[in-house]
Amino acid sequence: MDAGLFTANNVWMMICTALVFFMHLGFSFLEIGLTRQKNTVNILFKNVFIICVGLLLYYIGGFNLMYPGFEEGDLGILKFAGFGIAAPEGGMTAAYADGGYTWWTDFLFQGMFAATAATIVSGAVAERVKLGGFMLFTIIYVGLIYPIVGAWKWGGGWLDSLGFYDFAGSTLVHSVGGWGALIAIYLLGARIGKFSEDGKPKAIPGHNLPLAAAGVLILWLGWFGFNGGSVLSADPELTSLVLVTTSLAAAAGGVSAFLTSFLAYKNYDLTMFLNGILGGLVAITAGADQMSPNNAVVIGLLAGVIIVGGVALVDRLKLDDPVGAVAVHLICGIWGTLAVGIFGELASFDQFLIQLAGVGAVAAFCPLTAFIILFAIKKFAGIRVTEQEELQGLDIHEHGMDAYADFRMNQH
Template identity: 40%
Template sequence: MDLKELSMGLDSLWVMVATILVIGMQVGFALLEAGSTRMKNSAHVAGKQILSFAIASIAFWAVGFAVTFGKGNPFIGTEGWFLKEGKDTFASLDWANVPLSLKFLFQLAFVGVSLAIAWGGFAERAKLSVYFIFGIIFTIAIYPVIGHWVWGGGWLGSMGMQDFAGSTVVHLQGAIAALIATILLGPRIGKFNKDKTPNMIPGHNQVYTVIGGLVLWIGWFGFNAGSTMGTADGFFGYVALTTNLAAAAGAVAAILTAKILVGKADIPAMVNGVLAALVAITAACAFVEPWAAVVIGAAAGSFTFWTSVYFEKKGIDDPVCAFSVHGIAGIIGTISTGFFASPRLVEITGIGKAGLLYGGGFEQLIVQTVGVIGAAVYVAIVSFIVLFVLKKTIGLRVTAEQEISGLDISEHGSYGYPEQLDPAYMNAVNLKTTNASSH
């Protein structure tokens, strides 16, 4: 085996490990979102992670990957359907020294994360059929377009936009879709009083929420460090370092902010602080120094808690704070490189220019801002059109009776916690126990 083959083998192994870590984030989302919602919807909320990743896998293989990375124009890829490779079909990924199959699987894992984020805005009141239809459209016509603009040789990438692992491409996209869904669906029954004041609807299991957050934190090492898609220079270790520092800062900042603003060291707020910091550093992880990673993480963790409270007061019922955690933090992270991008790291990555604080002027800041606005507007418009049409045709929301009884029983026929929620189940168990003891 020569040096080239050895290098490719090591890179391929690393990308496969990173892919598994990112796909494993679906476990984190399942636990986090199920724990953050009510018991009567827990199986539905967790189970949709499998459904959405299955839908994304097929749709991205057939169409989405080609639109994202296929040869085309500055706006969309037009070649490479069903992963069919031709001359220069996927030239935008030639920098990665791994087989096409691994390139696809790694990028698919990102789509799965973005779609999981979007579902946060649908939680506890959307029809199951909507997940099928919107999931397919999101995977073939929403996510891939922004992905192409930034990573696939599109116009934002040509401008030098710095989004190393997807604060905008992955997180902001999912968050905007979640926000549009939240607005069109309307609040959950009982969330707001007649005077518009919010009622607290706590999640049923904070332990699940914490474990889910930890799983996501671990998976993020595959998300960010894996985006190097190589091992030769060890740069993936540096990316992992900035990622971890930001997450730690986000946790501390969020719980302190909660204590100051509401008087309690809120545990879900701390978990969201970790996630917000990870979202923010996702764009910047390869471009900023460690001290800047701490600043970015702390800012995202703190500001996300404040915005989640603010949006709730404004009548937006976002059950898992998807827009605050992934949208607001995604904007913070993407814009941050316009300030903090280090000249030495810009030279290493070869993307964009140094930030304002390093004497780079406003050029990179303007590029980052244009990228955020462009992506947000496109995703908002397309998501609104698709969801509005669905609302007027098949409907987005389950009936009031179904929502009150819970989506576990109304959509799937059984509760995630039958012994606690289903009287018929308990009666049957008690009857069997009585009959057994009588003998």
């Protein structure tokens, strides 16, 4: 490969890695903004923990569990290439998907994706989860479950052989995290005061909507790396198309969600607008390289409607999701994955059935494993803080500090 092209590919992939890393700040801001002031330190701690431990777990075994080198005759379900990482024989450079960039860059880019799956769970369980229980769940889910599912497609496993398509992770990242979030909030129960005695949901306003808005805009920026890097090269034409479809779906998702919310509730809901943008981003992620701009707009528009309906459905089921993670990452992740079989270059009834099979496989494996892990933690260590700790805030009880100490002192 031409040295200039190799360098350009590698630099682009490193930039995308940095953008995906930056998404963790976006997730942090979004979660902080949509929850109460008294739990800010707790949310920041969880998000910093996820990045650090996610990378270490991916180094220890996750990378080799996700890319084990399936061979002919393997079932393509589970294989492990060993602990730790080292440059492959022949040096540290390798050509992935004809992109041609270093093996180290590939590890770091994929490691950033691994941490994202756990961040999705973090927001859904905010304000009432025991920190120790959450950390233990993160270690097992990110260390084992995420790379096993990833290997089925991206590691050349059985879903890849079947023809399943997921460009950048609507299913392999977002719905894996979304299923974990759904099971976690089911086992945790709702926050105190979320539902009235007759079961009707009550709003628990977030304390900083400017931070939430900043978080979503940072996430949108980060998605240029999330999807753009998944081209696995600096191919000008394909990378440009991916960034266009990604942005159009995000914009359409936001507009669709706020309009749908306005028609349903007669107000301009900023939080629904923000989650609509994220829903559009999640939905386009499975097929961003396969879609025309028209396709991307339609996928985003439908994702925005799905967001409003998904948030209402979660409330109706008496589940408490403070940041809308289930609607955004799980439901829109499923929609985006199925959309590959409906729109774009791969659209066909057979492809739709293959996409449905992939969604079904993950829908069977992830909730089951998440339930086993969380139920065991709940039984032996506990996953929910006490009523007093929840009412007074996790920052004081779990961390012994306040995110806005000066502000609170001035109040007194």
